[in-house]
Structure formats: C-alpha cells, structure tokens
Amino acid sequence: MSAAKTKAQTLINENGVVVFSKSYCPYCTATKSTLKDAGAKFTVLELNEIVDDGPAIQNALVEISNQRTVPNVFIQGKHIGGNSDLQAKKAQLPALLKEAGAL
Numbered sequence: 001m002s003a004a005k006t007k008a009q010t011l012i013n014e015n016g017v018v019v020f021s022k023s024y025c026p027y028c029t030a031t032k033s034t035l036k037d038a039g040a041k042f043t044v045l046e047l048n049e050i051v052d053d054g055p056a057i058q059n060a061l062v063e064i065s066n067q068r069t070v071p072n073v074f075i076q077g078k079h080i081g082g083n084s085d086l087q088a089k090k091a092q093l094p095a096l097l098k099e100a101g102a103l
Helices: 003-014 026-037 054-065 083-088 093-099
Strands: 017-021 043-046 072-075 078-081
Touching (some): 003 017, 003 043, 017 026, 017 054, 026 083, 078 083
Parallel strands (some): 017 043
C-alpha cells in the first residue's frame, strides 16, 4: 500500500467524519458549511495545500472510494460521496453524525 493511501485510510479509520477537499472548490465549501451547520466535528484535508503528497492522496482516494473528485466525504469509515450525495442525505445527517460520535 502506498504511503498516500495509508495516510488517507488512517484518517478515514481514525476520525468520525473526514472531508477530502480543495480550499478553492465551491462544492467543498458547501459540504463544509453543511457539516458545520449540522454541528459536526469533522477533519478536513485540503489536498491543494499539501505540497508533498496532496496529489498522491487524491490518486489514492480513487482506489479507496472509486471517486477522484472533491469533496470526498467519509462518515464512520463509510464513503458518502461528494457534495450532492451529502446534500441528498441531509435528513439522515444528524443520525449519521451521532452514530459516528461527531456531534
């Protein structure tokens, strides 16, 4: 397993909610706002700000989730998807966050 994949998988395994993001992405901003509005505690990795292995982590996410785009959201180790997927789960979000210990 590559170092980048290990790093990404460790973040997913050790945090209730993880958002792989890019700081300039409007969909990422919307996802982070939705989680903040829900009162979630979450970990964000801004891939464009990680000089040494940001692109490698993004490539590794394809192997982990079959999704290359950001935001790439995981709740309790389960791949949720991108912003539109998270928005579609808004009604279920409080229960998912509570189960993940992220409230």
